[in-house]
Amino acid sequence: MDKVKQIIKDKGQRFTSQKKEILNVLQQKPQTVFEIYTAVNSKKNHMNKVTVYRILTSFLELGIVNKVQFNDKEARFELSNSGHHHHLVCEVCGLIEDIQLPENIFLKEVKNKTDFKIKSHSLEFFGICDRCQ
């Protein structure tokens, strides 16, 4: 949290109560704009949806959050402090689990097959979680 605050202030931007609230909500799990908006407004204080969009866009530019896109569903935002990883998405209950993989197992394979210079990738799994089976 203090680290995030520093990133914000280093850019001459302000650490507002709205930004604090959104950061708190994001601690839980990756969430859509709508979910974040709903969560911050469940409390007494009101926050405009436009503000949620603007803060998330700013966080994205500062590298504080990542945007994750699961197939055709709405994009989700998650704190980027946990580093690069992939996801398992339960198609029944919507649970999202992080997973870390030894990536060279397929990156090596890709290098063999193409001349593309790979910069990044996204790998997401869809299925049914333990509890929903």
Next chain:
Amino acid sequence: MDKVKQIIKDKGQRFTSQKKEILNVLQQKPQTVFEIYTAVNSKKNHMNKVTVYRILTSFLELGIVNKVQFNDKEARFELSNSGHHHHLVCEVCGLIEDIQLPENIFLKEVKNKTDFKIKSHSLEFFGICDRCQ
């Protein structure tokens, strides 16, 4: 093409000139709704954008096309006759290349690490193509 025609007629649906045109356009490469709309309208005959949406939705349900989502960009549609595969996307020129990988190299790894029953996955690579380097 005749195979697609059969799929459509088997469902009691009609093989219209609009569907034919969209199928032709999709032969080239995976495209966004806007691109498809533009392509079919570049010729003399007009096709409404709503029609493009409706036909693509229908093709999706019939399994004639697949929807591919690259990060936060618009979804693209590609003919599904080539089977499951992944993509390399050039961040400079937008070129999309298909790539096939031996999937068990990472599916096995995932099974070891989680109780999720995996049904499907998406794996897309982003980088710079041969020509753009």
Next chain:
DNA sequence: AGTATTATTGCAAACAGATTGCAATAAGTC
């Protein structure tokens, strides 16, 4: 070929998610 049936199309309107302009507000500095 002509007629009947009904899926499909085009057009206008509605909808949903995201963005923008601007005046009022409040975070940070002195």
Next chain:
DNA sequence: GACTTATTGCAATCTGTTTGCAATAATACT
């Protein structure tokens, strides 16, 4: 506490997608 200016809230706008409905055209049947 006063000053500067990034940020917020609100209304309006924009962009992508969906829906209702009457007109059209693909198919099946005489």
